[in-house]
Amino acid sequence: MADTLPKISRCGTHFQAFPREFAVKSIRLPAEIDNLRTFVSFVSDCARKHGFGRERVSDVELAVEEAVTNVCLYAYDRERGEVEISCLQGGDSRSLVIEIRDWGKAFDALSAPLPDLTSGLEDRDIGGLGVFLIRKMADEANYFRQAGQNLLRLIFSSSCR
Amino acid sequence: MQISVSKHDDTQVVSVGGRMDTVTAPEFDSEMEELLKQDAKRFVLDFGKLEYVSSAGLRSILVAAKKAKAAGGSVSCCALQSMVKKVFDLAGFAAMIPVFDSVEEALNR
Numbered sequence: 001m002a003d004t005l006p007k008i009s010r011c012g013t014h015f016q017a018f019p020r021e022f023a024v025k026s027i028r029l030p031a032e033i034d035n036l037r038t039f040v041s042f043v044s045d046c047a048r049k050h051g052f053g054r055e056r057v058s059d060v061e062l063a064v065e066e067a068v069t070n071v072c073l074y075a076y077d078r079e080r081g082e083v084e085i086s087c088l089q090g091g092d093s094r095s096l097v098i099e100i101r102d103w104g105k106a107f108d109a110l111s112a113p114l115p116d117l118t119s120g121l122e123d124r125d126i127g128g129l130g131v132f133l134i135r136k137m138a139d140e141a142n143y144f145r146q147a148g149q150n151l152l153r154l155i156f157s158s159s160c161r
Numbered sequence: 162m163q164i165s166v167s168k169h170d171d172t173q174v175v176s177v178g179g180r181m182d183t184v185t186a187p188e189f190d191s192e193m194e195e196l197l198k199q200d201a202k203r204f205v206l207d208f209g210k211l212e213y214v215s216s217a218g219l220r221s222i223l224v225a226a227k228k229a230k231a232a233g234g235s236v237s238c239c240a241l242q243s244m245v246k247k248v249f250d251l252a253g254f255a256a257m258i259p260v261f262d263s264v265e266e267a268l269n270r
Contacts, residue, residue, distance in 0.1 A: 033183055033184060036182070036183055036184055037184060040182075055243065055244065058213060058244045061213070062213070062215055062248070065182055065183060065215045066215060066216055069183045069215075069217070115252075117252060117253035118253060118256070119257075120257060121223075121226055121227060121230055121257050121258065122227070122230070124223060124227075124257060126220050126223055126224065129216035129219055129220070129252055130215075130216040132216075132251075132252070133215070133216055133248065133251065133252070136251050
């Protein structure tokens with residue numbers, strides 16, 4: 001099955017598409033904050049159907065909100081564009097794989113430096129928390145760029161981190 | 162997101178329920194901005210009915226706390242539910258903004 005999917009390269013090495021062992025559920029909508037709740041409801045539903053508990057469903061919602069918000073705000077430079085989210089079953093069947101895809105400018109959010117988490121109120125910088133939370137919520141987060149697509153792949157185990 | 166405000170002596174108790182995310186955080190920003198304009202300086206944010214917060218919500222809380230402090234006041238939070246508490250702890254907020262178990266405890270600090 002994997003052969004039917006495009007190979008996505010990163011840093012010169014070929015990345016194998018994730019084996020799609022069961023029907024992939026996906027949603028594709030304009031990259032607008034007005035659609036954020038629809039995206040979040042979609043992954044929430046996928047995670048629940050996958051047997052995730054309430055707390056873990058919230059983790060998935062949070063990571064996806066942060067990722068989709070980044071795309072809506074930065075990927076298309078205020079031009080129109082779309083976001084696609086796919087939910088797949090992970091290799092060990094209990095984990096959930098969520099792929100967030102856009103066709104905007106190359107942007108590896110995961111390369112952002114860690115935010116300041118220790119300064120006092122006056123000195124605390126406001127930015128950078130979104131990507132930090134994605135990393136904390138997902139068991140694995142990877143970014144790939146190929147053929148004009150940004151792909152952020154998040155893997156969630158069923159247990160909370 | 163639901164927001165209600167009640168006054169206890171010189172402190173505004175701002176109760177926030179539901180979800181504080183990219184979509185709703187601006188409502189909280191507007192409410193706090195309005196209260197600060199009215200010279201309110203001390204705030205207790207009651208999150209007893211807040212089920213979910215994202216980085217947008219954290220940003221709004223941080224901005225409100227900075228503005229209140231700059232005006233000579235303060236912001237504290239109370240009654241954090243599990244998801245909100247987890248995000249606060251991860252983001253190091255609990256070490257920056259006082260967090261209490263209940264509104265009463267926050268008012269009597």
